[in-house]
Amino acid sequence: MGSQVRVYRQKIKSAQTTKKITKAMELISASRIQKAQQRVAASGPYSRAVTRAVSAVATYSNVDHVLTTEPEKVERAAIVIFSSDRGLAGAFNSNVLREAEELATLLRTQGKDVVYYLVGRKSVGYFKFRRRASEREWVGGTDNPTFETAKEIGDAVVAKFLQSAGDGGVDEIHIVYNRFVSMMIQVPEVVRLLPLEVVDGVDAPGDHEVFPLYEFEPEVGDVLDALLPVYIESRIFNAMLQSAAAKHAATQKAMKSASDNADKLINDYTRLANNARQSEITQQISEIVGGADALASAKK
Amino acid sequence: MADLTVSVVSADQEIWSGRASMVVARTTEGEIGILPGHEPLLAILATGEVRVTVAGGGAPIRAQADGGFLSVAQDTVTIVARNAELVSS
Numbered sequence: 486m487g488s489q490v491r492v493y494r495q496k497i498k499s500a501q502t503t504k505k506i507t508k509a510m511e512l513i514s515a516s517r518i519q520k521a522q523q524r525v526a527a528s529g530p531y532s533r534a535v536t537r538a539v540s541a542v543a544t545y546s547n548v549d550h551v552l553t554t555e556p557e558k559v560e561r562a563a564i565v566i567f568s569s570d571r572g573l574a575g576a577f578n579s580n581v582l583r584e585a586e587e588l589a590t591l592l593r594t595q596g597k598d599v600v601y602y603l604v605g606r607k608s609v610g611y612f613k614f615r616r617r618a619s620e621r622e623w624v625g626g627t628d629n630p631t632f633e634t635a636k637e638i639g640d641a642v643v644a645k646f647l648q649s650a651g652d653g654g655v656d657e658i659h660i661v662y663n664r665f666v667s668m669m670i671q672v673p674e675v676v677r678l679l680p681l682e683v684v685d686g687v688d689a690p691g692d693h694e695v696f697p698l699y700e701f702e703p704e705v706g707d708v709l710d711a712l713l714p715v716y717i718e719s720r721i722f723n724a725m726l727q728s729a730a731a732k733h734a735a736t737q738k739a740m741k742s743a744s745d746n747a748d749k750l751i752n753d754y755t756r757l758a759n760n761a762r763q764s765e766i767t768q769q770i771s772e773i774v775g776g777a778d779a780l781a782s783a784k785k
Numbered sequence: 786m787a788d789l790t791v792s793v794v795s796a797d798q799e800i801w802s803g804r805a806s807m808v809v810a811r812t813t814e815g816e817i818g819i820l821p822g823h824e825p826l827l828a829i830l831a832t833g834e835v836r837v838t839v840a841g842g843g844a845p846i847r848a849q850a851d852g853g854f855l856s857v858a859q860d861t862v863t864i865v866a867r868n869a870e871l872v873s874s
Contacts, residue, residue: 538865
């Protein structure tokens with residue numbers, strides 16, 4: 486067999502092996518999306534209930550709480566970046582990191598210091614490669630986030646928030662994560678967690694409406710104290726679940742296009758190999774014919 | 786008398802929801818019982834049991850709630866806890 490044909494055969498084989506792997510990964514993530522989506526849906530009632538309660542306190546009482554009031558001067562802001570542990574997910578991680586960089590640039594132009602909290606091996610790697618400092622890191626378990634991790638992250642950022650800026654505390658907390666919109670679309674999203682920005686779920690009462698008076702047990706301040714960490718946790722947990730679902734969807738999409746590309750490569754190389762084989766045969770025939778001609782004319 | 790709409794949710798799932806005639810829970814201040822028509826309330830729960838008397842009779846639903854809160858508004862009671870599970874009697 487000619488050397489050219491052998492080269493093409495090798496390439497076909499390697500594309501086939503790659504395709505097997507990508508196809509398997511595609512199927513795995515496709516099955517995991519379902520589960521991740523179910524978890525997002527299952528955590529919905531909790532985060533809705535918590536959000537509603539927080540908005541109720543914030544709307545129906547005029548309490549000044551450290552977590553809800555805007556600080557006069559923001560010296561430092563924290564950004565929590567939710568990336569994934571593994572790659573092979575298309576632009577999943579670069580999207581979220583780019584969004585975080587844009588946010589950091591914006592905050593810096595407003596004269597704020599930026600500190601980072603990183604979730605997922607990919608963002609940690611990104612920071613390490615650029616020799617940039619981060620406040621804390623959480624790696625592992627982004628595929629299947631647990632509430633304990635969310636609680637840990639929540640505790641860490643709330644504790645930092647409650648510190649005064651002089652001691653290295655932060656005055657704002659932002660989170661950046663990929664939101665799962667559909668199987669095909671995942672959008673990086675930036676949300677300011679603290680001080681509380683948007684409170685949805687309860688309509689602000691109009692002037693003419695009767696102000697429903699909530700009773701608080703034990704006290705408004707205590708209720709807020711207990712409620713806000715819970716709210717932060719649930720938002721973080723939700724972000725982690727969304728990010729996990731989005732990661733699986735992104736992997737599935739990336740692996741699907743990789744399998745498609747492998748198919749195309751196999752097709753192209755098969756054509757080329759056939760071509761090479763055919764031209765080899767043609768050449769051999771013409772050599773034989775030429776040789777036979779030469780022999781015949783020599784005999785005469 | 787109207788019924789209460791009750792839902793018990795934990796961090797990762799909704800544990801129970803349905804209609805009930807009474808809810809008894811333990812807050813940090815002590816036990817509290819809620820009947821239809823209760824004023825809007827937000828209370829911090831202490832570790833303890835929440836008992837829901839199902840409307841129309843039947844065995845009461847009991848759930849163990851650990852660190853959470855209880856909100857009542859317009860006859861809708863939501864019991865929210867990080868960790869909560871039903872107790873089978």
